[in-house]
Amino acid sequence: MTKFSEFAYLCQNLEQNTKRNEKISLIASFLKNLREDEIIPTVSFLLGKPFPDGEQKTLDLGSTTLWKISKLSKQTSLLKNQLSIMEVYNQFLEIAKISGKGSKKRKEALLESLLSRSDSIESKYLMRIIVGEMRIGAVEGVVLEAIAKSVEANKNLVRRAFMILGSLEEVAYIALLQGKEFLRRIKIKMFRPMRPMLAQMVYSIEEAFQIHGEKTAFEYKFDGARVQIHKRNDEIRIFSRSLSDVTKSLPDIVALIEEKIYTKETVIEGEVIAIGKKGKPRSFQNLMRRFRRLQKIEKMIDEIPIRLFLFDILYLNGKMLTETTYIERLKILETICDKTIQTPRIITKDVIAAKKFLNEAMMSGHEGLMAKKLESGYTPGVRGKKWLKIKPVELLDLAIVAADWGYGRRTGWLSNYHLAARSEEEFVIIGKTFKGLTDKEFNFITKQLKELIVNETSFTVYVKPKIVVEVAFNEIQKSSKYNSGFALRFARITRIRENLSPLDVDTIDKVQKLYEKQFNFKAK
Numbered sequence: 001m002t003k004f005s006e007f008a009y010l011c012q013n014l015e016q017n018t019k020r021n022e023k024i025s026l027i028a029s030f031l032k033n034l035r036e037d038e039i040i041p042t043v044s045f046l047l048g049k050p051f052p053d054g055e056q057k058t059l060d061l062g063s064t065t066l067w068k069i070s071k072l073s074k075q076t077s078l079l080k081n082q083l084s085i086m087e088v089y090n091q092f093l094e095i096a097k098i099s100g101k102g103s104k105k106r107k108e109a110l111l112e113s114l115l116s117r118s119d120s121i122e123s124k125y126l127m128r129i130i131v132g133e134m135r136i137g138a139v140e141g142v143v144l145e146a147i148a149k150s151v152e153a154n155k156n157l158v159r160r161a162f163m164i165l166g167s168l169e170e171v172a173y174i175a176l177l178q179g180k181e182f183l184r185r186i187k188i189k190m191f192r193p194m195r196p197m198l199a200q201m202v203y204s205i206e207e208a209f210q211i212h213g214e215k216t217a218f219e220y221k222f223d224g225a226r227v228q229i230h231k232r233n234d235e236i237r238i239f240s241r242s243l244s245d246v247t248k249s250l251p252d253i254v255a256l257i258e259e260k261i262y263t264k265e266t267v268i269e270g271e272v273i274a275i276g277k278k279g280k281p282r283s284f285q286n287l288m289r290r291f292r293r294l295q296k297i298e299k300m301i302d303e304i305p306i307r308l309f310l311f312d313i314l315y316l317n318g319k320m321l322t323e324t325t326y327i328e329r330l331k332i333l334e335t336i337c338d339k340t341i342q343t344p345r346i347i348t349k350d351v352i353a354a355k356k357f358l359n360e361a362m363m364s365g366h367e368g369l370m371a372k373k374l375e376s377g378y379t380p381g382v383r384g385k386k387w388l389k390i391k392p393v394e395l396l397d398l399a400i401v402a403a404d405w406g407y408g409r410r411t412g413w414l415s416n417y418h419l420a421a422r423s424e425e426e427f428v429i430i431g432k433t434f435k436g437l438t439d440k441e442f443n444f445i446t447k448q449l450k451e452l453i454v455n456e457t458s459f460t461v462y463v464k465p466k467i468v469v470e471v472a473f474n475e476i477q478k479s480s481k482y483n484s485g486f487a488l489r490f491a492r493i494t495r496i497r498e499n500l501s502p503l504d505v506d507t508i509d510k511v512q513k514l515y516e517k518q519f520n521f522k523a524k
Contacts, residue, residue, distance in 0.1 A: 004118075014027070059095050162195070163382070238254070271308075373386045417434065473491045476515040
């Protein structure tokens with residue numbers, strides 16, 4: 001059995017090594033020497049997860065328990081009976097099974113037992129697995145390439161298998177036990193969600209035509225939840241963008257599919273939106289109340305009615321369609337579903353017609369448009385230029401008032417920024433983001449923030465509000481998380497505003513007005 005200490009030393013080496021190729025080699029060498037039953041837990045641990053996503057288990061540990069663990073992890077064990085990877089994994093399984101009265105104490109006891117057999121290095125990485133932050137640079141892309149290297153396979157072949165299966169742990173298991181040739185034969189499995197194809201952002205209709213050529217397809221872009229629907233005869237299951245099964249929360253969508261999908265076996269994609277008065281879309285927050293609901297669903301169906309819009313088909317009656325062109329997939333989709341649940345779209349080479357369609361989408365309360373290249377295949381999990389999202393965005397000038405230390409590739413940088421607007425004489429936080437900046441800009445801001453520190457913890461520094469950044473976002477939501485009462489959804493920094501002072505930062509009154517403006521076309 002592979003000792004957990006060997007895994008811990010691998011993690012230590014990965015954390016100390018900044019070169020991607022060397023990280024890949026270290027992981028590949030380790031994977032090749034694992035026993036069959038150790039492959040899945042090891043890959044899961046590397047990714048900072050006690051369990052693979054598909055197992056839907058949780059350790060369910062509160063902050064008080066984790067604080068106790070952090071204290072214990074600083075102690076050095078004197079026991080000689082060393083832990084193995086499988087013993088750690090099996091102990092996690094036992095902890096996950098515990099429920100009911102007294103479960104907290106029983107969970108703590110098992111964790112204390114685990115840590116009592118761990119030295120300081122093992123405890124360090126046990127803790128990181130438990131909290132879900134390894135900070136060793138073993139991100140999905142690195143582990144994927146390590147799997148490819150371990151079996152001398154093309155990384156694109158491994159990536160394709162990952163996107164179809166949705167689990168790096170399973171890909172590693174298949175590759176290491178059955179070889180790279182078996183990866184080539186992997187196809188869609190019914191009721192096993194595939195990772196969705198992703199889109200890049202552009203900011204104009206003209207830019208979309210420039211990328212896609214003379215003619216392209218434009219579809220409404222909804223502020224909803226993307227779903228992947230699997231149907232085989234009378235069995236229907238619905239999966240979210242994160243591949244979670246949300247079927248039980250959406251019985252009204254299941255009934256709609258039964259009525260309006262005219263084929264025996266298919267995998268189709270669409271978007272679900274919440275609707276309010278006169279059929280206007282409601283905010284994403286309202287929709288999430290439906291997706292998370294497992295009780296009193298009938299009441300929620302009345303409170304938050306939803307609509308389904310389909311836009312793609314990936315599989316039909318035994319045939320994968322991912323390598324079929326978008327325009328061919330669209331024609332197939334139109335033959336197997338009712339027109340009332342198809343996404344509004346036009347196919348055009350006319351800039352004026354496309355702009356008019358964009359305006360119609362915005363006036364209907366939607367986010368913007370998707371532009372899709374007519375000859376494009378479906379590439380699961382890949383964000384490319386075959387699909388483009390066009391969204392007119394609002395911008396705010398905000399101050400950085402605190403920042404968290406990064407991990408993985410961002411180790412050494414202050415890179416998760418707490419963004420604040422002005423409220424009279426103080427600054428109030430309305431969101432956080434690490435998105436939008438280049439490595440050079442991360443490095444620049446880190447140096448600037450270090451000179452502005454007024455207080456700090458091991459993870460966060462609090463600074464004078466001197467650095468101003470321009471921030472784009474998808475939506476402003478009401479939130480109790482921040483003292484401002486608002487939160488930015490999908491915030492991203494578009495540029496550093498070196499010419500602005502803290503006095504130029506946008507006010508919370510402007511944030512309030514932008515929040516209200518959202519409901520000019522949406523249901524409140």
